[in-house]
Amino acid sequence: MAGVLEGVRVLELGQVLAGPFAGAILADLGAEVVKVERTEGGDDARRMGPAFRHGDALNFHIFNRGKQSVALDLKTEAGRAHLDRLAAQADVFIHNLRPGVPGALGIDGQTLCARHPRLIYGEISAFGATGPMAMRPGYEPLLQAFSGLSSTNGGEGDPPMRSGASMCDQGSGMWLVIGVLALLHRRERTGRGGLLSTSLLETALAWNAQKGDAWANEGRLPQRHRSGHPGFVPYEAFDTADGPLLICCGNDRLFAKLAHALERPEWIGDERFATNRARLAHKATLFEQLAPILRTRTRAAWSERFEAAGVPCAPVHSVPEALAHPQVQALGMLAPVPGADFSLTAMPLCIDGSRPQVQGVAPRLGEHNARHQVPTPPITPPETP
Known part of the structure; x- marks a missing residue:
């Protein structure tokens, strides 16, 4: 199946999870995703766990499948010039850089879109684009705790608990993709791009909206039910x-x-x-x-x-029980990675009866510099055990 986003080029400055997950969704849908990484070790996710393939952790392969890697030293004028050229050739630019970094590099939304009016610019932050904590970085469990989400997990008498899944990181990636698709549609009519922003905090508040809205409108604090429900019995x-x-x-x-x-x-x-x-x-x-x-x-x-x-x-299945179940097997969610000897969970979506498949293995650091006419600078590969 040809990717529905074939012909769309995405430039990603993603680290670890939220930004890379957005890029992975777009890559699965057929977009060309060019991942720009630091020359010193690249994305930190390459070392997020033991080496799985090519010295990189499994987490890196999960969230960077089907992408290209360009290694750039953005501390240099030449590196920033190459990045701007790549942005001029892109339809979409996404990042989850630490607050303040885009401005210091001259690639904040206002600046970059002024130079490239057709560009769709999306950013993910921890606490949001405005407010007294806008410049503060953050991680998944911090935002689950800060947002009140952890306080609603578990049962009565349990301590606050984070969810097992990275709901805020991955949810923020999903919201960013939804915004990208909306602005691609608008650009067809207007010819102009636009600015998108979302955050882990906004995502956490959205996921917890039933509890938050109950408090805001009825003064009702959420009850904790472990696997249960506040409105139905049993x-x-x-x-x-x-x-x-x-x-x-x-x-x-x-x-x-x-x-x-x-x-x-x-x-x-x-x-x-x-x-x-x-x-x-x-x-x-x-x-x-x-x-x-x-x-x-x-x-x-x-x-x-x-x-x-x-x-x-x-x-209530364990993970092995769930993956072995005939229903899960029939859905074909665990898909082989082309050109690799392992499988990854595919997109939970079918288009015209077909599930978008993983487009390829995650790239090695700087593997595609030559393809994008970027000189390969000295690269420090990820550390290996």
Whole structure:
């Protein structure tokens, strides 16, 4: 399948995750993504873990697949001149540089777009483009903590917890791509590019909007439910004889099906359990009866019974269990990397029935300098064990 963004050139000054993830999405969609790296070791993600291939960590390969690498010393006038030439040839410029660095290099949005009016310029920061903390750098767990997101994870009595996934970094990359696609569409009509900005903090606040909006509009603090839900009962994981099973009764009809499947039809007429609002008020009483029943059978046995009854449920899988499941296998999400001996998770999106595939292996540092007519300066490769 030809990439839907074929013919679009992206210049990326990305470090570690948020910016590189945006570039990886655009590369999977068929754009030509030229990654500009420092000559001293390149992107820090090359060393984010043990060496996987070519001395680079697996994380680097995940977020830089299908790109080209140009190594430039932006501390020199010649390096900055080459970068400006590359920007003149690009449709999109994206970065997640530390605040203040773009201005010091003369590549802030206002300056670069004044020189190249068709350029779409996107930046990702930690705390946002304005405000008293705009110049402060930050990392994923810091922003999950600062935004209140960590305070809503876990259950009652648990300490604040970060989510396992890098929701703020990767979410910021996604928002930037959405903005890029919108401005590419506008440029078709107007011929001009534009400025995009997003941040890890804004992304965290957006992901936590249900909790934030409840406080802002109703003065209601979020309850913590681990796997549960503040608005439905039962709607969480329960222990079975051999592992946890998540049950989701999102309405009274589904609860009635659950009661029949558990051979407890009397629950349907019990005023404490008959409606979801009643179950919310008597959750502890219901769970005192429900939990011992579920521990009498295996996860597979309950899953089979509930699925036959039309009760939404799912086993709480480990990562190996999830990847081995026939449904995950059928989706073809784990895709081989062309020209490499390993596979990576592909884009969770299909276009015209086909999933955009990884375009190629992550580049070695400075591998494409010659292609872009950039002299190869002295390069310090990533350290190897």
